[in-house]
Amino acid sequence: MRIAVCLKEVIDARLPLKVDMSAGRIIPTSLESRSILNPADRAALDSAMRLKEQKQATRVEAFSVCGVEGQEALWYSLARGADYAERLGLPIAGAPYTAAALALRLAVGEFDLICCGDETLDNSSAVVGPLLAELMDLPQVTSVVRVRECTETSIVVERGLERGHRELVEMELPGLLTLKPDSAEPHYVSFRRLQEVHTRSIPVRQFELSSADTGLIWPKEAKFAPPRARVKKAFTPDARMSPAERMRTIMAGGLAPQEANSKSPIIEGDPEYVAEQLFRFLKHHEFV
């Protein structure tokens, strides 16, 4: 079985960004040398490698649509044990183009399984995987939290749903998975292995994606209109709020605080009191 993994190097969003207050923009130097392999992509790579370690897969190949600055992710994949890594050069940015380039490349690889990250830390559009599956006409399972078992012809995965629910899905192969960041226990790659692969050059394939190319892969009847992320007013925590108020606001979807007699009560008080109330609640609903 051959597995393709799609990777992306992203800005580490867990570190605070330096913002130029007067211009209202991020100071570009604060973004230097803080890129990391997207955590969900890392989980995709780790899941693929685990299948290889279990002798389910014979070959794992990694691909990334990026510039030279993004090939650290590909080196990482080689250090992690991938058999091959390739960079796809693309002059246009955007999830649909990325998906198109990947579709053109992966169509010739005879892959049985394609593993993508569920979403990236930077844009969080979560569309490259699904678009790729559609373009390649493959079945897909999104938001996978665990790969259960895998055979030559099918794969069984757990899919993460809202509120902690899980869905057990079996998919025929070839197919595509998009994996959540915590779907695989991260594997540590020693510095020696990283240093070793850095001497290897990463092959590059350039894609122009002219209108002729896109015509090849996008259905003729579909008008090529890439979906665009729409940013709503996001919830911004207010330091003046008490934790309970903040909870109410978040649960109300960022609108006005909920009424006190709503279905999910919010308890406020010292830890002993809160714990007792929580216990009563659980006991009342026969959880304990």
Next chain:
Amino acid sequence: MQEVTRQIEWNVASWMLAFLYIGSFLALFLSAWRLCRRVSVWRKGCPADIRISLGRALKNVADWTVNRSRMPRDRFAATMHSLILWGFIILLIGTTLVFLEHQTPLHFYYGNFYLIASTILELGGIAFLAGLSMAVYRRHSDRKSSLKPSKLIDGMLYLLIAIGVTGFVVEGFRISVSLPAFEKVSFVGYGLALAARRMFSPIMVPRLHQAFWVVHAALCIAFFAAGTLYFMRHVILSMTTVALQPTRAHGTLRSYAFPTTAETMGSVTTISWKDLLDGDACTTCGRCSSVCPATTAGKALDPRQIVLKLSNLVDRNIAGANDKCSTAFDTISDRELWDCTTCGACVYECPVNIEVYDKIIDLRRQLVDAGRISSGARLSLEGLKQRQNPWDYDPSQRVTWAEGLKVPVFDETPSAVPPESAEWIYWVGCAGAFEPSAQSITKSMISLLRKANVSFVTLGCKERCTGDPARRLGDEALFQSFKNKNLETLRASRVKKIVTHCPHCLNTFKNEYQNHEGEFTVIHHSQLLNTLVKEGKLQFANDGGSKAITFHDPCYLGRHNGEFDAPRDLVKVVPGNQLVEMKRSRDRSFCCGGGGGQMWLESSGQQRIEGLRLAEAVDTGARVLATACPFCKIMLESASTTAGHQDLIQIKDIAEILNEAAKP
């Protein structure tokens, strides 16, 4: 007058002699063959980083023989072992003399020489038996729990006792035949001879002599045959480990560059031949385990077992030469390896200089290379890789502690302090920069340096981890990269003297950045402060009362770098402070549980090491527990919070104690 000598091989028939010589030869051959098989396995091991001259090796052995090295750390065991060893050597020399007299043309065994030699041999025999009796007592009284019950060792002891006793009995029968007055020098034999005369008829004596002679010979042959079995190997092999005693400083980990693959991981080819030899040379005394903080706290690690399991690996390799699957990881669990705090107590305690924790780190290196590490270790190593600190803090937060303090920072910007003007670099370290309870050490240190008018500079955001956690968690290449980058920064600053309050940073700079010989001077803040106090640059006022203070020796300051007195002097320099010692102090200090990467690893086992140490400090009745390491402070503070001892005892760095009492 009868000549003062003895008739050698009196009453010994030729068949008895043949039995002795042929039996001994076969037994020694068996032993040698057994040893050769082990040597062939050691030779499969990877190269060991040992560069030692023959002269140095001989000097090591001589030193060990005269000073007994670390043996006297356990008085009873040292006395016992000395008696057995010297008794054995004397008897061996005596037997050789008899052999030379009889089998070579040399003729010397008469007259005064004979009298003196007989007396010494008699004393040797008594010492031998006395030592063995002590050994039996030690194994059967429950005095030392570190000893492993072993039928083989017990058997060996009784065998040696039997050899000693039958030797005396044979001598007694020999003397009893003519009972010459000069034989009184062999006082035990003479006494036995008198008894034999009274008990047996003169016809019986030669027969009994023959019988006991054969028994004595048979026992000796049995001893020769068992000479290279299990723990008895130490008789020969511990000499080699003593001779090959590492020349590097105590705190220096050896380098290891033997890339392993999934196939070879843990096999003999990935373990240095010295480690395999060490395993075989182990005396199984268990003194390493008796002082190991992890073993004491009931964790999975037992350092003696690590050493013995490597010996077991050699056994398994001999048993199944074609079975390539036998690896060290079959018997050594990952948990055991991750429990080590690298405190070095085991190495300090080992009577035959076995490098115990280096083996653990080497195996960790293999685990790390295979990615088999716990999430705590992984997060710490990735934090080091991406953010240059093991806590995974945002690197730009490295200087937040200095806000408002106007601390001189070396920077490449021209407006900053010109570094050449500073005498010292104050290396803050990751703990001192990020961890709140260690930040107070840094601030106290800044205040003290200012009070003493020391010109210093800090490196601000140019500082990064020294690589100590990376190295001890097993990522050697990552450590090397930190080493290169840090040396670059330090060279760029053009300051030659470094002071740090972190013993781990100190140890890394001093012992592990070997390239910088003479390039930088690195000292611990306790040493600098001690000098400043002696020069009169720091003065202290009494805050009124007297305080009992106990001092916890950080492993990386004390055991690994030999500094025990500077921090103690500092504690005593403040008027009113009284130093009380804990049960385990100085080079016998008990680790705080934070070294060797334990700060970031998940704790396992029944008890927490830091809790045990804190309890010891509380037992002294001191109100303040002083230490000289940010890691110790963090660990002991967490133990104090867990135990609810915050009101009972305060944990402070010596810099904090001094700063509170220092006059402006």
